Each structure stands twice: as C-alpha cells, then as structure tokens.
Amino acid sequence: MRLRQSVIPVLLCMLVAGLPAFESNAAEEQTLSAVAKPVAAPAFELTDIDGQPKKLADYLGKVVVLNFWATWCPPCRYEMPSMQRGWENVRDEDIVFLGVNVGEDEDTVFLFFADYPVDFPLLLDKDAKVIEQYPVTGLPTTYIIDPQGRITHRAVGGRAWDDDSLLDRLRALKSLEE
Amino acid sequence: MLAIMQRIQTINACFKIVVVCAVALSAYSAQAEVTTGIDADAGLPYWELREAGLSIRLVQRHPDQTRAFFLARGFSREDVELIAQSCVFQTIVRNTAPVTSSDTLEYDLTAWRVQVAGASQAMQNRESWAQIWAAREIAKPARIAFEWALLPTRQRYNPGDYNWGMSVFGLRPDSHFDLALSWSRSGKPYSAVIREIHCAADVPPKEEAQ
Numbered sequence: 426m427r428l429r430q431s432v433i434p435v436l437l438c439m440l441v442a443g444l445p446a447f448e449s450n451a452a453e454e455q456t457l458s459a460v461a462k463p464v465a466a467p468a469f470e471l472t473d474i475d476g477q478p479k480k481l482a483d484y485l486g487k488v489v490v491l492n493f494w495a496t497w498c499p500p501c502r503y504e505m506p507s508m509q510r511g512w513e514n515v516r517d518e519d520i521v522f523l524g525v526n527v528g529e530d531e532d533t534v535f536l537f538f539a540d541y542p543v544d545f546p547l548l549l550d551k552d553a554k555v556i557e558q559y560p561v562t563g564l565p566t567t568y569i570i571d572p573q574g575r576i577t578h579r580a581v582g583g584r585a586w587d588d589d590s591l592l593d594r595l596r597a598l599k600s601l602e603e
Numbered sequence: 604m605l606a607i608m609q610r611i612q613t614i615n616a617c618f619k620i621v622v623v624c625a626v627a628l629s630a631y632s633a634q635a636e637v638t639t640g641i642d643a644d645a646g647l648p649y650w651e652l653r654e655a656g657l658s659i660r661l662v663q664r665h666p667d668q669t670r671a672f673f674l675a676r677g678f679s680r681e682d683v684e685l686i687a688q689s690c691v692f693q694t695i696v697r698n699t700a701p702v703t704s705s706d707t708l709e710y711d712l713t714a715w716r717v718q719v720a721g722a723s724q725a726m727q728n729r730e731s732w733a734q735i736w737a738a739r740e741i742a743k744p745a746r747i748a749f750e751w752a753l754l755p756t757r758q759r760y761n762p763g764d765y766n767w768g769m770s771v772f773g774l775r776p777d778s779h780f781d782l783a784l785s786w787s788r789s790g791k792p793y794s795a796v797i798r799e800i801h802c803a804a805d806v807p808p809k810e811e812a813q
Contacts, residue, residue: 454702456763495751497672499644499767528747553747562755563766581758582697582765 455588456580463575466491466568467558471548474531474538479523479548482574487519488599489570490586493556495527496537501565504583509543511586516545519572520595522586525550527564571598635795645693650800656700656788657708661797662693664769666776666805672752677745685735686749689727690774690802694754697765700788708760710786717772718781718796727771728756776805 466489470480481489492508494501505524512522522545526534530551538547550556559568569578577598584591635654642649647663666687673683700706716723725731729750736746754768774780779801785794 454763456702456761458761458764495748497676497748497752500765527751528744530744552743553751562758563768564751579761580764581760582763582767584763 455584455591457569457578457584457591457594458580459578460576463571463577466570466574466576467555469555469558471525471550471555474534474547474549476531479546481523481570484521484523484570485574486572487521488572488595490520490522490567490595491570492522492524492565492567493527493550493559493561494524494565496529496533498564500583502541504565504586505541505543507584507586507588509541509545511588511592512543512545514587514592515595518596519599521545523548525555527556528553569595569598571601637795637797647803648801650797652784652795652797653699654793654795656698656704656706657786657793658695658697658699659784659797660695661770661782661800662695663801663803664691664693665803666691669769673745673749676748677742678749682736682739682741682745686771688776688805690772690776690778690780692770692772692800692802693767694770695765695767696754696758696760698760698762700762702762704762706762706789708764708786708788709758710784711757712754712770713756714785716783717774718783719774719778723783724773727773729753730756732771772802774802776802778802 466481468481470478472478481491490508490511492504494505496502508522508524524543524545524547526547527550529549531549534547534549559566563581565583567580567584568576569580571577578594586592635652638651638653640649641647642660642662645662645664647665649660649662651658651660669687669691670680670683673686674680678686696708696710698706698708700708712726712728715726717726732749732753733746736749741749752769754770755766758766760766772778772780772782779799782797782800783794784797785792787793
C-alpha cells in the first residue's frame with residue numbers, strides 16, 4: 426500500500442512533466458504557414474535539366490508547390506522522395522510540384538537523381554537570380570502558389586509532402602478557385 | 604469517521620502531487636536544457652540547447668569534411684583552408700512550438716557572442732564571408748554554394764519550421780569556447796549560454812590512421 430502511494434505520485438508527475446515534450450513532438454506535424462497577405466509570386470523563366478524552358482506563368486490556374494533546394498542540403502534530400510510521392514498523388518488534380526535547384530549544374534543534378542528519382546519538373550537556377558527574387562533565407566524553402574499566381578503559404582525546412590493532411594490543404598486551395 | 608480520515612488523506616496526497624508537479628514544471632520551463640552526446644548521423648559530438656519553442660543543435664564538423672565539401676564546389680585549396688581552419692559546426696535550428704500555436708521564433712547571429720578566456724568576438728556570417736570572397740575574386744558558383752550552405756544570419760520560423768546550415772566561429776581547430784546566444788519567441792527576448800563547446804581537431808591523416 427505504501428509502495429503504491431509512493432509510486433503513483435511519481436508516475437503522475439512523470440506523465441504531467443512529459444506533456445511539454447509531447448507538445449514539442451507535435452511540431453513534427455507537417456505545417457504550412459499562411460502568409461499574412463498573399464502577394465503575386467515573382468515571375469521567372471528557367472530551363473529544366475533537359476534544357477527545356479519553363480515559365481512560372483505556364484502554371485497559372487494550377488496550385489504550384491515551388492521548392493528551392495540543392496543536392497548538398499540534407500533536409501532537401503530527406504524531403505525529395507516524399508515530394509515525388511506527393512506529386513504522384515495529385516498530378517491529375519491541377520497541382521504541380523516545381524523543384525528549383527540553386528547554384529548547381531545539369532551534371533550535378535542529373536547524378537543526384539540517380540539516387541533520388543523524381544519526374545516532376547526540375548529547374549536550374551544556376552546563378553541564383555530567381556531565388557533572390559523570393560524572400561528565401563535558407564534551403565529548403567517551399568512556397569505554395571494559388572491558381573491566381575499568389576504566394577499563400579510558406580514552409581521553411583523539409584516536410585513530408587505525401588502527408589494526407591498537407592495534400593488536402595493543397596486540394597483546398599484548388600477547390601477555392603472552382 | 605475512518606472514511607472521512609481516508610478522504611482527508613487522499614486530498615492531502617493529491618495536494619502534494621500538484622505542488623511537486625508545479626515545482627517540477629516551473630523548473631522545466633525556466634531553465635534552458637543543454638545536452639551533449641554523439642550525433643547519430645554525423646558520428647561526431649553535438650551540443651544541443653532546448654528551451655520552450657526552440658532547439659539548436661551544433662554538430663562538430665571535422666576540418667577535412669569542410670575541405671571536401673568546399674573543394675567539390677569550386678574553391679581553391681588555399682581558400683578552403685580559410686574555412687576549414689575557422690571552427691565550423693553543422694547547425695540545426697528549429698521552432699518546436701506546438702503546431703497549433705502561432706509562436707514565432709527569431710534569431711540574429713550578429714548578436715551572438717563567441718567567448719574564449721574572458722574575451723568575446725562575433726561569429727562569422729554570410730555577410731562577413733561575402734566580403735572576403737569578393738576581395739579574393741571567388742567564382743560566383745562557389746560563392747552561391749557558400750552563401751546557401753551557411754546558416755542564415757537572421758531567420759524567422761513559424762511552428763514546424765527549421766534550417767540546417769553551417770555556422771563558423773572564427774577559432775582554430777581544437778579550440779574550446781562558450782556561445783552566448785539570444786533569440787525571441789513571439790517578440791519576447793531570451794538568452795542562454797552553451798558552455799565548453801569544442802571545435803574539432805585538425806587531425807593529420809597519418810595520425811587518424813593510427
């Protein structure tokens with residue numbers, strides 16, 4: 426009885442003291458931060474790894490997931506397979522993933538995709554001119570652009586882009602337009 | 604009567620639990636927790652500060668790792684030595700606030716101080732290195748890689764946001780230092796000191812092989 430009396434308070438304290446840790450872990454959930462006031466996404470034209478030109482304006486009317494990344498960036502590498510899976514889930518729903526590689530050449534990116542195969546468009550921002558137009562300070566950073574071409578959300582750091590709730594938020598942006 | 608006494612004892616026990624838990628929780632939230640160990644990915648020592656809504660982990664980088672990284676990105680051997688001999692850490696900063704909160708986390712590396720033997724100095728950041736690279740006429744691809752590889756000088760994170768980046772402390776390999784750092788959470792300022800951080804030694808390959 427005495428043992429139970431002494432053990433129960435300790436267990437209760439451990440449970441209560443563990444709550445902040447649980448809250449911290451909750452931050453691992455996939456977040457997209459809404460921007461306070463959606464602004465027009467800066468226009469750009471870049472070539473993909475096959476040398477084909479692509480404009481952001483080509484994707485008006487679609488939700489665009491615009492991801493700035495580099496091959497040497499660990500969280501960029503971690504999130505890339507989930508971007509491919511997310512893209513496979515929504516590619517028929519007018520939701521587009523665009524990867525913008527910062528400062529590297531075709532050969533480097535091509536070698537990278539031997540290990541991390543993706544088939545959504547990958548664009549090369551070799552001289553970092555495009556990333557400078559966006560308020561990016563660290564890689565990876567991802568912007569969500571609505572069908573009207575406005576930046577509505579931002580994610581700093583990697584995410585699990587195949588997460589159902591995250592994909593539902595992209596779908597919601599698309600359905601707002603319809 | 605016995606039943607009343609038992610109930611009073613139960614209430615008394617519950618009160619004690621609440622008091623003990625309150626004391627434990629207030630200590631948890633008032634003191635930044637610094638832990639050290641070996642980073643599972645890098646296999647090198649780390650120092651990690653955890654506070655409400657914040658985690659910062661500094662992972663040692665061996666000078667040879669830094670040499671290899673920047674040689675592969677267009678720097679000359681001479682320029683690479685400038686970086687490799689400057690005490691570089693891989694740094695992960697994360698807003699750990701609950702995702703349901705709107706707590707923003709902000710920092711400014713120019714306010715952080717590197718303390719060694721009673722003296723203190725600023726960290727080296729993207730802007731200070733940009734001046735060095737401009738003077739040395741480093742090619743643009745190398746400068747781009749360097750800029751984006753470093754931890755942002757200033758950053759604002761929403762819950763769930765984080766960055767990885769190198770931080771450079773401007774000390775010789777094998778140095779020890781304290782880092783006085785500051786940040787704000789939803790506009791409220793905080794500060795802490797991580798003590799006895801150790802820059803990786805620049806072990807020559809021959810010694811490493813032994």
